[in-house]
Amino acid sequence: MINLFKNIRAKIEARTRISDDEALALFECDDLLAVGELAALANWRANGVKVYFNVNRHINYSNICVNRCTFCAFSREHEDEDGGYTLAINDILKRAADASAAGATEIHMVGGLHPDLPFDFYLEVMAAIKADSPELHIKAFTAVEIDYFAKLTGQSPVDVIAELKAAGLDSMPGGGAEIFAPEVRKQICPEKITGERWLEVTEQIHQTGLKTNATMLFGHVETYADRVDHLARLRQLQDRTGGFQAFIPLAFQPDNTRVPGAKGVGGVDALKTLAVSRIYLDNFRHIKAYWVMLGLKVSQVSLAFGVNDIDGTVVEEQIGHDAGADSPQQLSKDQLVALIHKAGKLPVERDTLYQELRIY
Ligand code: V47
Numbered sequence: 053m054i055n056l057f058k059n060i061r062a063k064i065e066a067r068t069r070i071s072d073d074e075a076l077a078l079f080e081c082d083d084l085l086a087v088g089e090l091a092a093l094a095n096w097r098a099n100g101v102k103v104y105f106n107v108n109r110h111i112n113y114s115n116i117c118v119n120r121c122t123f124c125a126f127s128r129e130h131e132d133e134d135g136g137y138t139l140a141i142n143d144i145l146k147r148a149a150d151a152s153a154a155g156a157t158e159i160h161m162v163g164g165l166h167p168d169l170p171f172d173f174y175l176e177v178m179a180a181i182k183a184d185s186p187e188l189h190i191k192a193f194t195a196v197e198i199d200y201f202a203k204l205t206g207q208s209p210v211d212v213i214a215e216l217k218a219a220g221l222d223s224m225p226g227g228g229a230e231i232f233a234p235e236v237r238k239q240i241c242p243e244k245i246t247g248e249r250w251l252e253v254t255e256q257i258h259q260t261g262l263k264t265n266a267t268m269l270f271g272h273v274e275t276y277a278d279r280v281d282h283l284a285r286l287r288q289l290q291d292r293t294g295g296f297q298a299f300i301p302l303a304f305q306p307d308n309t310r311v312p313g314a315k316g317v318g319g320v321d322a323l324k325t326l327a328v329s330r331i332y333l334d335n336f337r338h339i340k341a342y343w344v345m346l347g348l349k350v351s352q353v354s355l356a357f358g359v360n361d362i363d364g365t366v367v368e369e370q371i372g373h374d375a376g377a378d379s380p381q382q383l384s385k386d387q388l389v390a391l392i393h394k395a396g397k398l399p400v401e402r403d404t405l406y407q408e409l410r411i412y
């Protein structure tokens with residue numbers, strides 16, 4: 053073990069990358085503090101004491117979805133089902149306008165794969181938000197939706213992205229990646245596009261110049277080896293495109309889901325996963341702790357385990373809360389700043405593309 057840590061420290065100092073076997077050994081070891089210290093070193097070299105956050109608002113426009121992933125407590129088959137909904141364009145616009153009035157710089161918008169909404173609905177939503185609130189950056193959809201819109205319209209993903217960009221899309225979040233390994237996908241999201249397809253569509257998105265994030269849903273049925281495989285594929289794609297901004301490990305919330313035996317994620321596993329991600333993904337500048345899924349305390353502690361971004365104000369979130377997340381619905385800017393300050397770090401408000409707006 054001592055040799056493992058020594059070798060990895062030397063690699064971080066020499067700015068060379070660790071191997072898949074080393075990442076697996078870090079996941080398998082019990083010395084959380086040693087892993088955390090290495091992650092903190094890697095993060096220090098990339099970001100110093102700065103921790104980023106933004107003022108944003110999530111809008112989950114519909115939970116109607118043809119995929120019905122077994123880990124998802126958010127989706128419904130149709131609007132008539134208890135809890136099923138699709139927001140009208142005016143409702144979406146009101147939420148965006150409220151966000152802008154409250155100082156938000158970003159709208160984060162994702163939803164289910166709706167069987168009946170035409171592609172024009174999404175174009176109209178983009179254009180209407182931009183017409184109403186041109187100052188807002190629209191971060192919306194994922195490779196999963198792009199693939200779905202392509203099938204819906206008979207177009208290529210590149211053409212779909214071009215239309216969305218022309219209508220106002222500015223960047224994309226990192227959802228839908230889950231765990232790339234086919235055996236795991238069979239159990240948790242059999243209807244979703246394959247991991248290969250997610251990577252292929254994401255590569256095309258990056259080639260159009262749009263930035264995206266990448267996620268990994270962990271703590272259900274996957275093994276450590278599956279996590280390393282996931283990270284390896286992301287690191288390879290990032291080598292080719294440089295189009296990822298942040299990596300966000302999403303802690304699985306088990307309530308109301310249909311994953312047999314899944315218990316959710318403890319604090320130790322969450323911190324270790326964030327730390328190993330920081331050490332392994334040497335070509336990702338930003339590792340984000342999404343406080344909605346991690347909870348506030350683990351998110352705060354993660355700032356000593358390699359994390360340099362704590363997401364945003366969020367305001368209204370369905371996906372994690374429907375699955376039992378016990379975090380608040382929203383945090384104020386003051387709460388985010390205090391949380392970061394109390395971890396001994398420097399809070400930096402950023403925009404979606406990591407331009408620094410204000411240091412606190
Ligand atoms: O793709 C669904 C996940 C994702 C559950 O890019 C669940 O900045 C935990 O991708 N437990 C959507 N996770 C959220 C997402 C995201 C969030 C915040 C920031 C960014 C970003 C992206 O939520 C889905 C899926 O992987 N999810 N159900 C659940 N029960």
Ligand code: SF4
Pocket residue numbers: 117118119120121124126127163164165196241244
């Ligand atoms: Fe649909 Fe996304 Fe939920 Fe899967 S995770 S069922 S694709 S909304």
